[in-house]
Structure formats: C-alpha cells, structure tokens
Amino acid sequence: MSAARGLVIYHTSDVHGRLGFGRKLAQIVERDALLVDVGDSLAGSSTVYRSREPVVQEFAAAPYRAQAVGNREFHYIYRWFAARARALPMPMICSNLLDLRGREPPFQRSLTLEAAGVRVRLLALLAPQYRTGSGWERIFGWRFLSVRAAMDDMMARDEQADITVLLSHLGLDADRELARAYPQLGAIVGGHTHATLAEPEIVAGVPIVHAGAYAHNAGRLELDVLAPRPVVASFRLVPLLQ
Numbered sequence: 001m002s003a004a005r006g007l008v009i010y011h012t013s014d015v016h017g018r019l020g021f022g023r024k025l026a027q028i029v030e031r032d033a034l035l036v037d038v039g040d041s042l043a044g045s046s047t048v049y050r051s052r053e054p055v056v057q058e059f060a061a062a063p064y065r066a067q068a069v070g071n072r073e074f075h076y077i078y079r080w081f082a083a084r085a086r087a088l089p090m091p092m093i094c095s096n097l098l099d100l101r102g103r104e105p106p107f108q109r110s111l112t113l114e115a116a117g118v119r120v121r122l123l124a125l126l127a128p129q130y131r132t133g134s135g136w137e138r139i140f141g142w143r144f145l146s147v148r149a150a151m152d153d154m155m156a157r158d159e160q161a162d163i164t165v166l167l168s169h170l171g172l173d174a175d176r177e178l179a180r181a182y183p184q185l186g187a188i189v190g191g192h193t194h195a196t197l198a199e200p201e202i203v204a205g206v207p208i209v210h211a212g213a214y215a216h217n218a219g220r221l222e223l224d225v226l227a228p229r230p231v232v233a234s235f236r237l238v239p240l241l242q
Contacts, residue, residue, distance in 0.1 A: 006222045006233050007118045007163065008033035012240075013191025014213035016072070017043030019054060021215040021240040022061030028218075028238060032116040035063050038191035039070020039126070039169040040213075042084065046071050046129065049080040053087065058215075060089040066111050068124035068167035069094035070192065076129075076140045082106040093124035093167065096150030101141040110154060112161050118225055121161035123154050125168050125178075127192060147174070151182055163223070163230055165189060172197075172210060179203035186230040187223060200235050207232045215241045 010029050015021070015037070029035050041059065044050040059067075067073070069092050075081040078101075085092055085106035092107040099105055112121045128144035130136045137143050145153075147170065155164075163186035168175050171193035179188055183204040196212030200221070207230075211219035218240055222233040 007116055007120065007225050007230075009165065009187070009189065009221045009223070010035040010238070011038060011189045011209065011211055011219045011221070012215060013038035013169075013211060014040040014070070014194055015055060015058075015215045016040060016213065017053065017055045018215045018241060019058055021218075022058035024240055025062035025218060029063055034065055034113070034115040034120060036122070036167060036189065037064060037067040037090075038167050038189055039068040039124075040072040040191065041067065041070070041088075042072040044072060044075075044084075046074050046076055049075055049077070049083075053084075056087050056089070064090040065113055065115075066090055066122055066167070067092050068169050068191070069097065069107050069126050070169045071127060071129070074126060074129070076142070078103055078141065093122055094126050095123045095154050096125050096128065096145040096147060098143040098145065099141060100137060100143050103141070110159070112159060118163060119161045121159050121164045123151075123164060123166045125150065125166065125170055127170055147178070148181070151178065155182060155184065163187075163225055168192075171195070172208070175208045176201070176203050179206035179208060182206075186225075187221065189219070189221070196237070198237065200232050202232070205229060207235075209235060211237060
C-alpha cells in the first residue's frame, strides 16, 4: 500500500436511465479516485430488454471502474444479460449469482483493482430473484445464492487486497445487517431502495453510504486506509442532476 492517506470512492446508484450526468462526473472525479455504480442504471428490467439504452453513453463519458449488477442489469435470458454486459463500458460484479450452464460469464464475482496505490477488492450483491434450488434454475440456468452463503464464501477467500468494499444492491436495512455480520468490511456502498444519506451510518465500525436515485447526487467517500481499520476521513453528496 502507498503512503497516501486517503482512498476516495465516488458512487452512484439507481440512475434508471436518466441522462446528463456523465460529463459532470468526468470533470469532478479526481484521477486517483475510484468511481463505481451500485446498479439499476438501465431503463430495462430483468424481464424487459431494450436494445438501445442511451444511458450507456453517460457511463462511457465518466471514468467508471465497475458496476454492481442490479435488477435492471440482470436479465433471466442469458443472451440479453450478456448483451447488456457488452454494451456497458465498465465490468459488472455480482457475488451471489452463479451460472449453472458454463456459459461465458457476463459479470465477475469479485474484482480487485488499484486506486491511489490501494488494492481495493470489490464485492457486489443483488437481491435474489428466487431461492437457491428453485425450479427456475432449470429453466434459466441461474442460481441465486443467499446473501449470507455468498458472503461467507467470498470473505473466506484469501484475496490480496488492502480493503474490501461491498457494493450492495439490497437496500439500507439489509446493509445494516451485513455490517453487523461482516465487520471486517472496509465500507458498504449501497443502493436499491433509493435512500439518500447526508452522512455515513457507522454500524459495527463499517461505514454505510447511499447517494440516492436518478443521478441527483453522487457520493464522495474518503477513507483513511492507514488506520488500524478503514475509517471515514470525509463524506459529501455531490449534486449532479437537480
């Protein structure tokens, strides 16, 4: 890890196809910062596929590094899910979804990248669409792991990273439960329920941040990664579309 004090994470969520935010983000995100989206960026859904998603150009205009799979990015039909992954300019992550048919995956279960000299491991969770072992698995080929089963699996893995950050497309109440269950997380960056937090909630020592929906704001979270465990150095909401 470098001697730099702070890891800066910018985050958006639940954009739902809104336009006009990409260039502004490109202007404000510092070169060494990490910009991520927590899912539900598209106008389509898990059952409705749109061949044209203009919001993709907004994401291409800004330096996004990763996106959690939300229920707007996921599609039950593989070819449409894969088409969305090809169209988006940043890799998608989903830690609690498995492909039972051995197809080329449209997402990664985790992603480790570097920002400001810090190795950041990103995990992501999508609200399960049906139970593990459901008959729907035979129809679509997707298995949704329970949140706890997926997290136990991923947190037990020996990954070479300085900090693990969870992109949670589960909602604020679920994020609070996850912070209590996995206090070793460096931060939880959340979405799905359109919550807007003016400051982080700290649960079991884990900062939880939500920037709200429709690209009204991005969140800017700075973590002190040289402390015994990551702590919040600063946080603010950055207005985008008002």
